Amino acid sequence: MQIYLPIAEVSVNAFLLLGLGGIVGVLSGMFGVGGGFLMTPLLFFIGIPPAVAVATEANQIVASSFSGVLAHLRRKTVDLRMGTVLLIGGLVGAALGVVVFNYLKAQGQVDLLVKLCYVVFLGIIGGLMFIESLNAIRKTKSGKPPARKKHNWIHGLPFKMRFRVSGLYISVIPPLLVGVSVGILAAIMGVGGGFIMVPAMIYLLGMPTKVVVGTSLFQIIFVTAFTTMLHATTNFTVDIVLAVLLLVGGVIGAQIGTRIGVKMKAEQLRILLAMMVLAVCGKLALDLLLQPAELYSIGATGGH
Amino acid sequence: MGKQLLIGLCLLIATVTQAVAEEIVLGLSKDTVSINTSFDGSEILIFGAVKRESQIIYDPRLQVIITVAGPNEPFTVRRKEKRFGIWINTDAVDVDSAPTFYAVSTSTALGLSLSDTEDLRHKVSIPRAIRSVGAPDTVGDASSFTEALIRIKSASNQYQLNEGTISVDDQTLFRTSIQLPAALTEGDYKTRIFLTRGGDVVSMYETSLYVRKVGLERWLFRMSRENALLYGLMSLAIAIAAGWGASAAFRLIKS
Numbered sequence: 201m202q203i204y205l206p207i208a209e210v211s212v213n214a215f216l217l218l219g220l221g222g223i224v225g226v227l228s229g230m231f232g233v234g235g236g237f238l239m240t241p242l243l244f245f246i247g248i249p250p251a252v253a254v255a256t257e258a259n260q261i262v263a264s265s266f267s268g269v270l271a272h273l274r275r276k277t278v279d280l281r282m283g284t285v286l287l288i289g290g291l292v293g294a295a296l297g298v299v300v301f302n303y304l305k306a307q308g309q310v311d312l313l314v315k316l317c318y319v320v321f322l323g324i325i326g327g328l329m330f331i332e333s334l335n336a337i338r339k340t341k342s343g344k345p346p347a348r349k350k351h352n353w354i355h356g357l358p359f360k361m362r363f364r365v366s367g368l369y370i371s372v373i374p375p376l377l378v379g380v381s382v383g384i385l386a387a388i389m390g391v392g393g394g395f396i397m398v399p400a401m402i403y404l405l406g407m408p409t410k411v412v413v414g415t416s417l418f419q420i421i422f423v424t425a426f427t428t429m430l431h432a433t434t435n436f437t438v439d440i441v442l443a444v445l446l447l448v449g450g451v452i453g454a455q456i457g458t459r460i461g462v463k464m465k466a467e468q469l470r471i472l473l474a475m476m477v478l479a480v481c482g483k484l485a486l487d488l489l490l491q492p493a494e495l496y497s498i499g500a501t502g503g504h
Numbered sequence: 505m506g507k508q509l510l511i512g513l514c515l516l517i518a519t520v521t522q523a524v525a526e527e528i529v530l531g532l533s534k535d536t537v538s539i540n541t542s543f544d545g546s547e548i549l550i551f552g553a554v555k556r557e558s559q560i561i562y563d564p565r566l567q568v569i570i571t572v573a574g575p576n577e578p579f580t581v582r583r584k585e586k587r588f589g590i591w592i593n594t595d596a597v598d599v600d601s602a603p604t605f606y607a608v609s610t611s612t613a614l615g616l617s618l619s620d621t622e623d624l625r626h627k628v629s630i631p632r633a634i635r636s637v638g639a640p641d642t643v644g645d646a647s648s649f650t651e652a653l654i655r656i657k658s659a660s661n662q663y664q665l666n667e668g669t670i671s672v673d674d675q676t677l678f679r680t681s682i683q684l685p686a687a688l689t690e691g692d693y694k695t696r697i698f699l700t701r702g703g704d705v706v707s708m709y710e711t712s713l714y715v716r717k718v719g720l721e722r723w724l725f726r727m728s729r730e731n732a733l734l735y736g737l738m739s740l741a742i743a744i745a746a747g748w749g750a751s752a753a754f755r756l757i758k759s
Binding site: 201202203204206207209210211247259260262263264265266267268270271274312425428429431432433436438440441443444447448451452454455487488489490491492494495496497498499 | 539540541542543544545579580581582583584585586589590591592593649652653655656657686687688689690717720721722724725728729732733735736737738739740742743744746747748749750751754755
């Protein structure tokens with residue numbers, strides 16, 4: 201069934217969009233990522249103009265993360281306090297990121313920078329997570345208890361706060377800094393930042409994997425809602441018909457994903473996320489390294 | 505200079521009006537294309553007749569050319585090059601104005617039915633319909649960028665050269681159909697019909713085809729432009745409602 205999208209001004213297959221939304225929704229519920237880093241390239245591929253894809257994707261993520269958070273709230277796997285601290289940092293970071301983005305746009309080659317950012321960050325995060333979770337799986341198999349709760353310099357910082365759900369008593373400075381840096385990257389790369397936030401919470405803040413997913417989704421809702429409004433009022437690129445098709449699939453997928461995620465072991469969850477991140481990274485790296493079939497591309501005028 | 509040009513223009517108009525011994529009477533299967541939610545491209549039938557007071561001339565034969573042009577827009581064409589081992593956009597050329605859609609249909613090969621001078625004057629062929637000036641000095645081969653624009657647009661059926669698709673009966677009746685792709689921009693589509701003999705344009709007729717969004721499509725499009733804040737909030741409300749709805753539905757299924 202073909203549907204004409206009023207803002208994107210293209211006609212697409214409705215079932216294809218429902219399916220795409222569903223698959224990305226499952227991943228979102230399982231791993232606590234928004235799925236923007238997967239969905240945006242997929243939308244480009246089926247012929248949605250990039251500006252519309254990025255803006256509409258943000259709106260769809262609001263829906264799937266809200267659906268996911270509700271499921272996590274009932275399981276009490278959302279650390280609202282930690283989420284709020286990360287969010288405050290995230291919004292500050294996003295505002296800074298927009299300034300950086302505009303500066304880079306004036307210098308040219310912003311597309312390339314975004315792609316390189318993706319490859320570098322996805323590569324590092326995916327690689328580290330993969331190795332770590334592989335080791336963790338080996339350790340549990342050999343019967344040794346996993347080493348946790350290392351006492352390091354982070355615990356010496358002031359402004360300590362108790363995060364009951366995560367079982368942490370740490371300074372608010374590290375989570376704020378994580379929020380800010382993820383916010384900056386998210387604004388530059390045009391995504392919610394879940395795939396950076398999740399590993400950061402696990403490895404930098406030492407939060408338990410089960411709590412991380414819900415907490416990440418919680419803060420993604422606000423960041424992407426903010427982005428949606430920004431795009432809708434300045435660029436007029438949010439396509440509500442496209443968003444509805446994607447989010448119907450997405451919210452159902454998120455519910456299924458959450459249920460799958462709960463049944464899985466933390467190490468398995470992490471290794472799957474790592475593999476997915478590495479796959480996207482590989483695809484983007486190939487795009488940069490291999491000669492494209494069409495060397496030329498058409499874009500709207502402005503911003504070389 | 506300006507005066508000379510004006511006189512020249514007047515002379516031109518005079519000769520054109522004189523030359524119109526053959527006039528076009530035109531019909532369109534529809535003069536409005538409505539884009540609704542289920543829009544998936546459209547076919548337009550263009551047909552007409554040649555009205556003349558004199559005898560039919562058999563040599564050179566009458567040829568018909570029809571062009572349909574969507575609204576003009578500026579584009580930037582970029583080219584990738586390998587630098588430091590990776591493919592990145594290097595050169596860019598701005599195309600000042602190119603139609604979002606352009607179709608040329610002819611009754612015989614375009615080169616036979618239209619001389620180069622007439623093509624230049626009326627901007628009929630696809631390369632002529634694109635206006636591109638001022639490639640930056642760093643780009644030596646600006647023409648390859650316009651060629652790329654045509655190649656990419658042709659691949660998605662946005663630019664069409666349909667040679668020999670107009671059927672002409674007794675040098676009087678002509679008809680053709682033009683396929684509009686699904687990805688269509690709203691606007692007035694200028695439709696031109698040329699009658700040519702021996703490569704010279706003997707008569708020309710111009711009309712417009714209106715491509716409009718209707719119903720829900722129109723309402724949403726206008727709201728997104730005129731009431732952006734409300735539109736954004738509506739998008740968010742739908743997202744939140746859908747998220748909550750799915751969650752509630754799954755809880756019901758489980759219990």
